[in-house]
Amino acid sequence: MKKVLVKMLAVTVALMIFSSMLAGCGGSGGTARNSGSQTSSVTGSDAGGSTAETLEPVNLRFYFPGDKKSAADEVWNALAEKFKDKLNCTYEVNWIAFGDYKDKLMVMAASGDDWDMNYDGPWQAYTQMQNKGAYMDISQLLPKYAPDLYKKYQETGTLRPATVGDKVVALPWTLSGSLRPWFDWRFDAAEKAGIKIEQNSVKTIEDIDTVVHEFKKAYPDQTILALGQNNLNQVFQVTLLRDGLMDAEFHNFYYDVNGDVSKLIPIEQTETFRDTVKIIRKWVEDGIISKDEMTDKMYEQDKWDNGKTLCRVITHEWSLATEPFKDPAFTKDYSELYPENKFFNRTPLGNTMCVNRNAKNPERALMWMNMMETNQEFYDMVFYGIEGKTYVLDGKTAKYPNGMTSANSNYMDWPGQWTLWKPQFMRPDATYGEGFWQREADYAKNPVNIDNPVDGIFYNTDSIKNEISRRDQIFQEFGRPLIYGLVKAENIDRAVDEYIQKQKDAGLDKILAECHKQLDSFKASRK
Template sequence: MKNIQVKVSLILSSVLMSGMLLAACTNNGTISSINTSETLQSAAGSKEQEVSLKFYFAGDRKAATDEVWSAVSNHVKSKGLNVKFDINFIPLGDFKEKMLVMAAAGDTWDMNFDGSWLSYNLMAAKDAYMGLNELLPKYAPNLYKKYQDQGTLAAATVQGQIVGLPWTMRMNQRQFALWRSDMTEIANINPAPNSIKTIEDVDHLLYQIKQAYPNEKIVRVGSRVIYQLRDEWVDLGFHKLGFYLNDPKVTIKPVEQQPFYKEAAAMTKKWYDDGIINRDAMIDKEDGAIQWRNGKSLIGWSSHEWVKANQGFADPSYKIQSSLLYPDKKYVNRTALANVVAINKNSRNPDRVLRFLDMLETDQTLYDLVQYGIEGKTYEIKNEGAEYPEGMKNTTSNYMEWGGQWALWKPQFMRPDPSYDKDFWTKEAEFASQPNNINSPLDGLFIIEDKIKNLLAKRDQAVTEFDRPIEYGNIKSLDAVDSYIEKQKANGLDEIIEEVQKQVDVFLAAKK
């Protein structure tokens, strides 16, 4: 491992080899754990020097951030970890590009938030993150054991090295239809519970709502995601390529050539032409969740998490009803890499980052500080739940629900909060464990783009120019689909597929 300096005395080796000391449950919220921090400090025989850990998270800085993390520092120091924190935020829209630029420049920091939907795959492929095979079990044994129990480290392993620390949540994002039942009840539209299961059911409900509310915005999303669920298609998350779950060979294909693609294009065009899908949906940059909360749409498709969470409606009279779409179809669970933290390969203090993360795995008091902040200032506890102080809400919060916290969520410590009720995440994990919710055979795959990056740039440009209008129904005729298919073929699609399939086959062979 490069540039790793661990300042402990030689006696530490014998302590570690003979087994970590076990700490019993205490009355301050710390659960039984392998007490790495106290072991390391007592073995060293003297107090370690203070160091500053530089962290990057995605989102906007909250007003009380520095005050909270000063309290975090005081708490971990009381437990034997002598660190302070330099907490930095990068706006979510700039996060991916900024992280890649920082890594290319050789910048030094200690830990950052990331995810498969952000820069993680590229950062890992470009060797921006430190390999943790030796360090993780040594300095974060409790976290390491959790990963072993969950079997999630394989997804975060690149060329034999663990380069990311996944969140420990279990989730599945298969789609539900979700609609404003306060509005449908007024219009005497009353679908039986769980009766909206197919694209045909959704289509019928949409037209009922449109007839009842001709001047309202009905929906801002197209139908493609429903067809993909119907046909058990898995989006690879890589330039609009994917595969079918019923294909044991995992043959990579372009989405635009699949039969459901044209079916979805036809359905969504019909919705667009009939004024059901919002005319500005393709260019509307306002957050869809905010529009939903403010009553600017009446129906949509969403995951189990957001169907079951508190919707946060602007008007408390709003109500919802939902129905699971295609419940008999298989659907892949959300990757363990959806939210991760990673250690920069240039970090000077990876051991202390890992010790901090290990404490977070076992210490409720520390978890409350990191996630919710300072009781009475940034949150209040009511019936064991974390709530905003009086007069505060999400948009005016001084700390709670800060951006980038997701990779540090610990289901064993999560309190009910304004969004999630008691036992919410237990139920989320139970849903993800249902038989038709399965792990992707390609979870943890990193595709190296170097040989095809120019072709991918052309493909992405065509996606923006042609695929997006098709997705939102803003096309003159379905001939646009055929034209788009030919456009992508001319952009070197066969070469892209050949290279991606080669890497997929190597990945699958290595798993056998």
């Protein structure tokens, strides 16, 4: 499970999702420290021309979500020593538990803490931190101190979502990929039951309905599909693709993929919502989905890996990745859903590194990021650690040392690393084979896989925070029972109508008016 969390999120991850002062934060998840705490900055003319003689020693402080691995101190000490001639820095690398990460970042920012750089994303504190000006404008520093990374951003256009006005406030990951839903099924279970399903033959929600019922007939005591704990559950992913809607990642509002993304659409007011809750209820009644799904805390990926479910809806990435099944006899097959329909690609802001507004060493932090873009040996050390101790090479493939797995890894697959994934340096592993990420990027270029034209907007809710709070509360009380199939079929239409009215009465019009004003302003700034 730990490895799956590190690898994802994709998708869908899914989800979901991460001491207010240094001492408190270091104590929560762990800190990898170097001895010494030098401060200062770059005295050379630029990143490319700086050497150990022109760089004053500094101590870089980074923050990531998750738990610290046992060999982290040793790895980061070795990294500092190995590349002293390039960066002349030591490291204090902090990990904060996922559940505390968001709140502690915001407390640190409010206190004026001078850490240098941290992981962030919309599923963590990025929206709030960006809206409060907690991240430094690096528009002038980036091309000077990370010229190769800046060039990559210019080539891919991935810096645009991280640009607010004329300010660059984040360093997005440089991977390209699609979030288009695909359908997977257990091939070995189908073969055993005599169920014949051709690869890429399952294309619609009706096709899925046929398949899951065939599995249920063959395995009557088995749960066939899990919904998961995200608002955007596995069945909704399919019907939204069918109907041209895309999650705005904002309090159950959606965009029209086929339109000009000029407004937010409350999901409860769509026929998609009404139709989908009826499908889910039918599948609960038929035993396809567990009636206890809403309160089941077991992650849907674990259910799939452990054989507790036989079908799933997942992204292209995870359909084609090598699955970490607990039983090696398990195999899978897959199908692309609604292949003619448009769908948004993965946002570059899904995983970012951000420079703190009060960073003590922003120039050196950017030089560090440039090394990640340009130096395989540096990248290997940051990602995999010390060869022979935290990983071993089998040809080009990075593997765990003997006796070590994802469950007891002393460094590899450390959490919070996702922004730093670089296709040009990533080594094949048990999940992603050689060339995997290039194939993922190629798939994202399919004409029906499109970029979100308003990627990068984060709605400021200060003036509508009470209305947003009420909307979320009403969803928890009345929306979730609908999307988990707990409302009887004969009561669904009335329950949906009542839910729509409750959301209207709670201030929906005020939310939409404020957000549409911000959306119009954002789109005007992009012209």
